[in-house]
Amino acid sequence: MTPTGSKANGDQPRNILFHNARVVDPAQELDIAGGVLVQDGKITAVEAGLNAAPEGTELVNCGGKLICPGLIDMRVFTGEPGAEHRETLATASHAAAAGGVTTMICMPDTDPVIDDIALVDFVMRRARDTAIVRVLPMAAITRGLHGKEMTEIGLLSEAGAVGFTDGRNTITNAQVMRRAMTYARDFDAVIAHQTEDPDLKGDGVMNEGETSSRLGLIGIPVEAETVIVDRDLHLAELTSSKYHAAKISCEKSLDAISRAKNRGVSVTCGVSINHLCLNEHDVGAYRTFLKMSPPLRAESDRAAMVQGVADGLIDVIVSSHDPQDVETKRHPFAEAADGAVGLETLLSAALRMVHSGDCELREVLACMTINPAKILGLDAGTLIPGRPADLILVDADLPWAVKEQELHSRSKNTPFEGDRFLGRVLRTLVAGRTVYD
């Protein structure tokens, strides 16, 4: 499927040669010192030592800095339609551009829910007219996200939905899940699922353990996740469908997915950047910006997630960008909404794993470029000549501190407020247009 959408405020595509760069493209297993030529919105050459271009081409001496494919963020919540005061597609796209995300996959948890082709069409038109990066919607698996009746998976796919998910919701009825998976297989549609059993979660608000007990908060055991992951893996095997565990958080889930992959089940999994960088102790004195679903887990689980990226067992890293405002976050912890913004800090936070020596740059970038592109069948996430020029220029060693008021997102609920990162996006191109500089 060809990504659609995106233009608005970006300037016109120009021919640009990025030279003297470190060019990294996981799809080609490429890590070279060289240049990337962009012509007519497409990548036309990627070569070691490339430094000459036709007359009229803008020359950008990258000074050895990094050029890589623009990021694909497979899990982004916006407030459009329904909660535009938190985030519109436009404001989210500006945050994305600043964070090096050139393709946002939007979740169907809007008001109304994206469970109908008219809504898919609406989002794609709004994105085309207002957003500066590519925006592709996932549609709901079940009508109204109620977990009961399947949506029009075939028609929604034709309308442009790149995958199916019930967003923040978990389908508890195994029969409904089985049928949706079976039916989706006929359209080669991926089912991306939030895996948290609502009954085991109960009134839980953070990871279950010593920390929750000390804070007097109700805990959520990791088993709330693993019982659904295990069930889904059985169903994926049964139905031979494309299944994606959207946002796992614990070592036990990873073990189960590893075993399923070894058996040849068509399964992939994602993790949020928050679960790679933060743990339950970061909740501290009831910091509601660190309240999320699934909850931040123990340090051993966080370390296992990082190892999963290094091992290639985890396929996708997402921001799970979820704008919440003062009205939903400035509450006592148990009463505050889940979720954190993350589009703008996704890459910088992910580079932590590279700087710490836990992961190779190529492994980390693969989880945000070619891997999601492959799962969703997108013509993006790589610098192979002929592809759309979605790319980013990154200073991987630039120090900066997160200040919530400087974020482009309309909501400021970052869990990294005041944190320091090494590495920041300098320039973002979508289809050859500079959308952030």
Add this chain to the structure above:
Amino acid sequence: MTALTNHTLDDFPHRHLLGIEELSAPDIIYLLDLAERQVEIGRKVEKKTNILRGRTQINLFFEASTRTQSSFEIAGKRLGADVMNMSVASSSVKKGETLLDTASTLNAMNPDILVVRHQSAGAVHLLAQKVECSVVNAGDGAHQHPTQALLDALTIRRHKGRLDNLIVAICGDIRHSRVARSNILLLNLLGARVRVIAPSTLLPAAVERLGVEVFTDMREGLEDADIVMMLRLQHERMGGSYAPSVREYFHFFGLDEDKLSYAADDALVMHPGPMNRGVEIDSAIADGPRSLIREQVEMGVAVRMAVLQVLGQAHT
């Protein structure tokens, strides 16, 4: 440990009292010593002092509580403060909004001390960040109830002369209890050996990491205990959700003469109230010679006077 208590009011290094975790052992001993003197004031005919004269104390209760609220009210009045009670009926959804809106409204009235109870853990911390006066936590969700732990410690110390090396068994709904959490922290800090006794459904996760010995058999847990501290079990937790029935719970975890006989010969019985007679405790024991339950109420006023005094005097 009493040697450590030679600091003065100005040395109490806290603006708020939000939980036991922020206190040191000397802080606690200091408050208990001060509370001993307040006990004497409470037993005089003339009980009013002018220690906090001109100060405004607001009791802000988002969760109904007759005894804690009146205890704080009497404590403030005996110190000469102007005390105002605010009971905020909690609407089901917008609790937090009410909390911060109420906080900013009250803050504009320039109170000196806010005494706050709220049904959500951490709510009192949140409020303390938004006001300029001292805040006393009168119970937040299942998190902390620091003045209850202080009054329990005072009661024990007056009868046993010490806290270190005493075996204190806390029995009942540990999972949902802020009283248990505050007591576990305080008793450990002062050197007591703390046990918890409950069915596993009423124990918090990783309870053994909180510095306690864990028992699910009450007779084993009470063996040689010096203090038996019973907790209230709410009726709604017994319809099969956490325990199957009242009669089953009382059979295994209700304090009666037989179970108490496993404790030390001079063991004393406590309960933070309000009691469910016949659910967690036999009436004969609650009203018997080994019960400290009524004295706990008296010590509650004294401890709260001590807390209000150090916060009210040191920081205004």
